[in-house]
Amino acid sequence: MxxxxxxxxxxxxxxxxxxxxxxxxxxxxxxxxxxxxxxxxxxxxxRYRRDSDADRSAAPAxxxxxxxxxxxxxxxxxxxxxxxxxxxxxxxxxxxxxxxxxxxxxxxxxxxxxxxxxxxxxxxxxxxxxxxxxxxxxxxxxxxxxxxxxxxxxxxxxxxxxxxxxxxxxxxxxxxxxxxxxxxxxxxxxxxxxxxxxxxxxxxxxxxxxxxEGMAARGFALYRRYGCSGCHEAQSSVHAPDLHGLLGRTVHLQDGRSLVADEAYVRDSVLLPKKEVVAGYAPIMPSFAGQIAEEDLLAIIEYLRSTGGGDARAGH
Ligand SMILES: [Cu+2]
Missing domain, CATH: 2.60.40.420 (Cupredoxins -  blue copper proteins)
Structure with a gap:
C-alpha cells in the first residue's frame, strides 16, 4: 500500500x-x-557441437x-x-x-x-x-x-x-x-x-x-406468513417433520440415503420438495418455487439455525 x-x-x-x-x-x-x-x-x-573434441566412442545405449x-x-x-x-x-x-x-x-x-x-x-x-x-x-x-x-x-x-x-x-x-x-x-x-x-x-x-429486526426474527415471521408453521409445528394435525434444530442434523430419506441438513438442503426442501423426502413422511409438501424471494428464504434458514442444532452458534 x-x-x-x-x-x-x-x-x-x-x-x-x-x-x-x-x-x-x-x-x-x-x-x-x-x-x-x-x-x-x-x-x-x-560440449557436443560439431567439430568439438568430445569423446563419442562409448555412447550409452x-x-x-x-x-x-x-x-x-x-x-x-x-x-x-x-x-x-x-x-x-x-x-x-x-x-x-x-x-x-x-x-x-x-x-x-x-x-x-x-x-x-x-x-x-x-x-x-x-x-x-x-x-x-x-x-x-x-x-x-x-x-x-x-x-x-x-x-x-x-x-x-x-x-x-x-x-x-x-x-x-x-x-x-x-x-x-x-x-x-x-x-x-x-x-x-x-x-x-x-x-x-x-x-x-x-x-x-x-x-x-x-x-x-434480526434475520432470525424476520425469518420466524416469514415462517408463519408462508404457512410453514401450520404443518411443521408439533401441535399441527398435519404429519410433517419437526424443523427445530434441523441445521447440522442427520436426515434419513425415503430412498435410503441420509444427509446432513445444510442451507442447500433447506432451500431444496422448500423449492423442490419432491427431491429429498424424509423417511416416514408422505410427499405432501407443496413447492414454493417462484413465490419466495432469495432474501426471505435465507431469513427462514437463519430462523431454523436459531432454533438450535449442530450448526447453531451462541448469540442467536
Ligand atoms: Cu456479476
Missing part, C-alpha cells in the same frame, strides 16, 4: 497465506527444473534406471502438489467451528449482503478481523463470481442453488471486491470493497444503520 512495487495483491486471509505458500513452492520447484533443463541444453550444445527416475520423480512431485492443493481447496468448503455466516445475493449488477442481525449492505462487506466467516451465496438472475483477490477467494454464485466459501480475514484494511464472471455487459462494473475491522469496531458497526 506504500506505492512500492508489489508482485501479489495484499495477503489478507488464512486462505491467502496457504495459497501463496503453495504457489511459491510450486514456483521454486518448477523454476529449479526449468533452469536445470535450460542449463543442460546450453551445456550439451556447446540404454539407461533403464535413469528412465525410471525421470518418470517416477516428477510423478511423485506432481502428486504431492495435487494432494497439497486438494487439501487447501477442501478447507475453503469446510465450515470452521463458530464460523459467522454472511449472506450474499447477487443480481444484475450488484452485490446484496446481509448479516445475521439484519444489517444489510450493497457492494460493501464489513468483516471482523480474525473471525472465521462463511459466505452463503446465491444469485437472483445469472451466474456471478464473488472474487476478493486479497483473500485469494473466487467462488461462482449460481441461481437456483447456494454456494459457500469459508475463510478468516487476517489483516485489517480495505480490499477490492469484484465479479469475475465476465460473460455479460456489466459484471465488470460489480465492483465493491471488503472492509476488515477490529472486532470491537465491527461490533459497533454492526449495531449502526437502520434499526432492523
Amino acid at each position: 506504500n506505492g512500492a512495487f508489489h508482485l501479489l495483491p495484499p495477503s489478507a486471509s488464512d486462505a491467502a497465506g496457504r495459497y501463496d505458500t503453495l504457489m511459491l513452492v510450486e514456483f521454486l520447484v518448477t523454476g529449479f527444473v526449468a533452469l536445470g533443463v535450460a542449463f543442460m541444453i546450453v551445456y550439451f550444445s556447446v 540404454g539407461g533403464r534406471k535413469l528412465e525410471i527416475a525421470w518418470i517416477a520423480i516428477p510423478l511423485l512431485l506432481f502428486l504431492c502438489a495435487f494432494a497439497w492443493a486438494a487439501y487447501d481447496y477442501a478447507r475453503l468448503y469446510r465450515d470452521p467451528p463458530g464460523a459467522m455466516p454472511v449472506f450474499v445475493v447477487a443480481k444484475q449488477w450488484m452485490w446484496k449482503l446481509e448479516h445475521a442481525n439484519g444489517r444489510r449492505e450493497i457492494d460493501e462487506l464489513h468483516l471482523p478481523l480474525g473471525q472465521p466467516v462463511k459466505l452463503v451465496m446465491t444469485s437472483q438472475d445469472v451466474i456471478h463470481s464473488f472474487y476478493v483477490p486479497a483473500f485469494r477467494i473466487k467462488q461462482d454464485v449460481v441461481p437456483g442453488r447456494y454456494t459457500t466459501i469459508s475463510f478468516t480475514p487476517t489483516e485489517a484494511g480495505e480490499f477490492h471486491l469484484f465479479c469475475a464472471e465476465y460473460c455479460g455487459t456489466e459484471h465488470a462494473a460489480m465492483r465493491g470493497r471488503v472492509v476488515v475491522m477490529r472486532p470491537d469496531q465491527f461490533a459497533a458497526w454492526l449495531q449502526q444503520g437502520d434499526a432492523r
Whole structure:
C-alpha cells in the first residue's frame, strides 16, 4: 500500500497465506527444473557441437534406471502438489467451528449482503478481523463470481442453488471486491470493497444503520406468513417433520440415503420438495418455487439455525 512495487495483491486471509505458500513452492520447484533443463541444453550444445573434441566412442545405449527416475520423480512431485492443493481447496468448503455466516445475493449488477442481525449492505462487506466467516451465496438472475483477490477467494454464485466459501480475514484494511464472471455487459462494473475491522469496531458497526429486526426474527415471521408453521409445528394435525434444530442434523430419506441438513438442503426442501423426502413422511409438501424471494428464504434458514442444532452458534 506504500506505492512500492508489489508482485501479489495484499495477503489478507488464512486462505491467502496457504495459497501463496503453495504457489511459491510450486514456483521454486518448477523454476529449479526449468533452469536445470535450460542449463543442460546450453551445456550439451556447446560440449557436443560439431567439430568439438568430445569423446563419442562409448555412447550409452540404454539407461533403464535413469528412465525410471525421470518418470517416477516428477510423478511423485506432481502428486504431492495435487494432494497439497486438494487439501487447501477442501478447507475453503469446510465450515470452521463458530464460523459467522454472511449472506450474499447477487443480481444484475450488484452485490446484496446481509448479516445475521439484519444489517444489510450493497457492494460493501464489513468483516471482523480474525473471525472465521462463511459466505452463503446465491444469485437472483445469472451466474456471478464473488472474487476478493486479497483473500485469494473466487467462488461462482449460481441461481437456483447456494454456494459457500469459508475463510478468516487476517489483516485489517480495505480490499477490492469484484465479479469475475465476465460473460455479460456489466459484471465488470460489480465492483465493491471488503472492509476488515477490529472486532470491537465491527461490533459497533454492526449495531449502526437502520434499526432492523434480526434475520432470525424476520425469518420466524416469514415462517408463519408462508404457512410453514401450520404443518411443521408439533401441535399441527398435519404429519410433517419437526424443523427445530434441523441445521447440522442427520436426515434419513425415503430412498435410503441420509444427509446432513445444510442451507442447500433447506432451500431444496422448500423449492423442490419432491427431491429429498424424509423417511416416514408422505410427499405432501407443496413447492414454493417462484413465490419466495432469495432474501426471505435465507431469513427462514437463519430462523431454523436459531432454533438450535449442530450448526447453531451462541448469540442467536
Ligand atoms: Cu456479476
